[in-house]
Amino acid sequence: MAPSDVLVRKLKYHSPIDSADVAAVRRLRYEIRELAAGEEFIKQGDRPKAAAIVIEGIMARYHTLQSGARQYLALHYPGDWPDVQGLFLEHMDHSVCAMGRALVCSVSHEQLMKIFAERPTIELAVWRETLIDAAIFRESITNNSSRHGTARIAHFFSEQFHRAKFAGLVEANACPLPLTQTQLGEMLGMSLVSINRHLQALRQTKAADHRASKLFVHSWRKLASLGEFDPVYLHQLVRKASVKSSAR
Amino acid sequence: MAPSDVLVRKLKYHSPIDSADVAAVRRLRYEIRELAAGEEFIKQGDRPKAAAIVIEGIMARYHTLQSGARQYLALHYPGDWPDVQGLFLEHMDHSVCAMGRALVCSVSHEQLMKIFAERPTIELAVWRETLIDAAIFRESITNNSSRHGTARIAHFFSEQFHRAKFAGLVEANACPLPLTQTQLGEMLGMSLVSINRHLQALRQTKAADHRASKLFVHSWRKLASLGEFDPVYLHQLVRKASVKSSAR
DNA sequence: CGGACCATTGACCATAGTCAACCGCCGTGG
DNA sequence: CCACGGCGGTTGACTATGGTCAATGGTCCG
Numbered sequence A, B: 001m002a003p004s005d006v007l008v009r010k011l012k013y014h015s016p017i018d019s020a021d022v023a024a025v026r027r028l029r030y031e032i033r034e035l036a037a038g039e040e041f042i043k044q045g046d047r048p049k050a051a052a053i054v055i056e057g058i059m060a061r062y063h064t065l066q067s068g069a070r071q072y073l074a075l076h077y078p079g080d081w082p083d084v085q086g087l088f089l090e091h092m093d094h095s096v097c098a099m100g101r102a103l104v105c106s107v108s109h110e111q112l113m114k115i116f117a118e119r120p121t122i123e124l125a126v127w128r129e130t131l132i133d134a135a136i137f138r139e140s141i142t143n144n145s146s147r148h149g150t151a152r153i154a155h156f157f158s159e160q161f162h163r164a165k166f167a168g169l170v171e172a173n174a175c176p177l178p179l180t181q182t183q184l185g186e187m188l189g190m191s192l193v194s195i196n197r198h199l200q201a202l203r204q205t206k207a208a209d210h211r212a213s214k215l216f217v218h219s220w221r222k223l224a225s226l227g228e229f230d231p232v233y234l235h236q237l238v239r240k241a242s243v244k245s246s247a248r
Numbered sequence C: 001c002g003g004a005c006c007a008t009t010g011a012c013c014a015t016a017g018t019c020a021a022c023c024g025c026c027g028t029g030g
Numbered sequence D: 001c002c003a004c005g006g007c008g009g010t011t012g013a014c015t016a017t018g019g020t021c022a023a024t025g026g027t028c029c030g
Helices: A003-014 A019-027 A109-118 A120-146 A149-166 A181-188 A192-205 A220-226 B003-014 B019-027 B109-118 B120-146 B149-166 B181-188 B192-204 B220-226
Strands: A031-035 A040-042 A050-064 A070-076 A095-108 A174-176 A208-211 A214-217 B031-035 B040-042 B050-064 B070-076 B095-108 B174-176 B208-211 B214-217
Touching: A003 A019, A003 A050, A003 A120, A019 A109, A019 A120, A031 A050, A040 A050, A050 A109, A050 B120, A070 A120, A070 A181, A070 B120, A095 A109, A109 A120, A120 A149, A120 B050, A120 B070, A120 B120, A149 A174, A149 A181, A149 A192, A149 A208, A149 A214, A149 A220, A181 A192, A192 A208, A192 A220, B003 B019, B003 B050, B003 B120, B019 B109, B019 B120, B031 B050, B040 B050, B050 B109, B070 B120, B070 B181, B095 B109, B109 B120, B120 B149, B149 B174, B149 B181, B149 B192, B149 B208, B149 B214, B149 B220, B181 B192, B192 B208
Parallel strands: none
Antiparallel strands: A031 A095, A040 A095, A050 A070, A050 A095, A174 A214, A208 A214, B031 B095, B040 B095, B050 B070, B050 B095, B174 B214, B208 B214
């Protein structure tokens, strides 16, 4: 799929984009960059001059603590903008890297400001995009702070499966989730060993399983209920790509 | 201070606002509402038609879990917009309440869209405002997920003291922080008893103390270092209201 | 084959959560 | 005025959860 199609597809999930908007998006000039697994794309402290859109693969934002420890903040799927806030915030307060191999396209801030002036709908759609990001961050605060063990993992898996579904990445009840257990721990604020044990517990419930960089959802209903997952915070307009339809 | 002054003061901390912008802000019509301590302003699930700006006091956003438990997400000071995302996200995914008595002013979405069209600088400033909110959420993920005990509290206190300072609320090394220990727990993902014990530990370091709904900072340097606090994520343009100047 | 990385396991330890009681303060109502 | 009740803060004792340490096995790759 062409980069502009990936982008348009995503924007349409939450915003009303018309054909003139689509045409404007297609006129954007961009650079494509391929990233190896784990490769850093932009670093805490940098001053970006362009914004990236994920085209293929999965990217992640993370904080690096004084100790050198890493805290992952969110994952990003094709169509997502993992560093748009750089448009208006001078310095990056976090880094962005690829989880697994990924393709990103970057569009200069200059061009974005121009397209915003021409097509206000697009500006609002991108703003909305950043607001949904914020909603996802809020949900992570709650998940990591008030859910324990298996429920925390289940909620995280639910969100990723749901978002992967909308990004068209789910096949046969499985979606890519290229994280090691160590990284799951850095995402959820748990130790490697805890992750491992709770994963086993989750496996035993027959709700979901994670292996070989993939998330297998055997019972969406059970997984979502274990994680108390309710997708309203993702603020999608369209509910068509129903998650339920593809997994019991 | 008049509501528009509170707003302008805040926007100027991160965005270049000129006199025409200020004039436009002053022309906004708004409704003032006084809230009692703990009163809910807007509820998870609501569809707001106006956005609120905190004028006096402190407000908070929170999630309500299925169990009825509450997870606070962030505090908001005069000049903050605790529910702007309602402009572009139909449903509230969290609630907003007053911590202690508060004064808010609400401005209809309609008027906001109009001022955005007239004064793009203001639009960008408000967008930036929401991006800074997101940065604060990210920091909370990290704080609640990867810092433990006293450090977690110290970081939270540092952020609140710093933000209160910029809102002009610090007097004699103390700022208002109208939360009970139970609420601190709901903010930081810790139990009441843990909060109590770590607060005592913090008190003993002579860095800071919390009592009578106030936060006393005895040694800013020590508090910030205990909490590994670095204010870059608050993305202020102006660094004039230095925090260090008023506390050793 | 050796090394690196990832998943898994057991044993032990540390931290935080739960339960329950008590204290002091404050506001209400007798 | 004082008794009472509620709330917020504090404490001790106990429990549970998760973290740390260390070792093992599998797999992939050079």
